Amino acid sequence: MQFDAIVVLAGGLLPDGGLPVWAARRLDVARDLHMLLDRQPPILCSGGGTPHKPSIIGSNGHVLHESTAMATYLMAAGVAPADILKETASYDTVGNTYFSLAIHALPAAWSRLAVVTSHFHMPRSRALFADIYRLAGSSMFGDPHRFSLTFLSASDEGCFDDHVYSARLQKEAGSLAHWQGVAGGLRSLPELHGWLHSDHLCYAVQRQHEFGKRTIEDEKLLESY
Numbered sequence: 077m078q079f080d081a082i083v084v085l086a087g088g089l090l091p092d093g094g095l096p097v098w099a100a101r102r103l104d105v106a107r108d109l110h111m112l113l114d115r116q117p118p119i120l121c122s123g124g125g126t127p128h129k130p131s132i133i134g135s136n137g138h139v140l141h142e143s144t145a146m147a148t149y150l151m152a153a154g155v156a157p158a159d160i161l162k163e164t165a166s167y168d169t170v171g172n173t174y175f176s177l178a179i180h181a182l183p184a185a186w187s188r189l190a191v192v193t194s195h196f197h198m199p200r201s202r203a204l205f206a207d208i209y210r211l212a213g214s215s216m217f218g219d220p221h222r223f224s225l226t227f228l229s230a231s232d233e234g235c236f237d238d239h240v241y242s243a244r245l246q247k248e249a250g251s252l253a254h255w256q257g258v259a260g261g262l263r264s265l266p267e268l269h270g271w272l273h274s275d276h277l278c279y280a281v282q283r284q285h286e287f288g289k290r291t292i293e294d295e296k297l298l299e300s301y
Contacts, residue, residue, distance in 0.1 A: 080186035086123020086142035
């Protein structure tokens with residue numbers, strides 16, 4: 077088993093800039109896989125922030141991107157800096173998928189990827205990566221199976237109380253259903269690009285006035301982002 081890269085999806089930040097337990101577990105899974113393989117692939121930390129919370133400002137006065145905190149965690153866990161990559165453009169799981177493709181996978185000519193996230197986050201992540209990378213394969217290479225994707229889940233056990241876990245699973249199911257509706261109308265990578273930058277809250281200029289407006293009223297659920 078070999079991979080060109082291991083992609084780890086961000087899971088938010090704590091108020092002090094540290095990582096919540098579910099995000100740390102994702103990185104532990106990625107580190108363990110990285111160390112296990114004979115030819116150690118780079119670990120891509122994917123995530124800039126979230127529209128659900130204000131950005132964390134680091135001690136240097138600049139925005140602390142989620143992927144920067146992730147890289148710091150991996151280095152402390154023994155992964156060499158040269159084996160870690162970052163993607164700071166994304167502010168949600170759609171962005172994680174699209175920008176991991178556009179910024180890294182395509183220019184680096186990756187085709188075999190391991191994708192790591194939490195168990196609760198996996199159904200939506202799996203659908204997004206499968207759909208978006210399939211569009212890229214078809215549009216750019218004439219081969220919908222150009223990219224080989226392997227998915228690894230980090231355990232949710234003990235991460236949330238029952239109320240938060242149930243609410244987050246419900247939110248994930250709703251977001252997955254919404255994506256499936258969108259994906260049904262997309263037939264190429266250019267069409268995806270057009271939708272992302274014309275309709276998506278996080279990336280469309282015509283919706284930038286909406287960015288940061290509160291959409292999650294449950295304080296406990298908000299802590300899971």
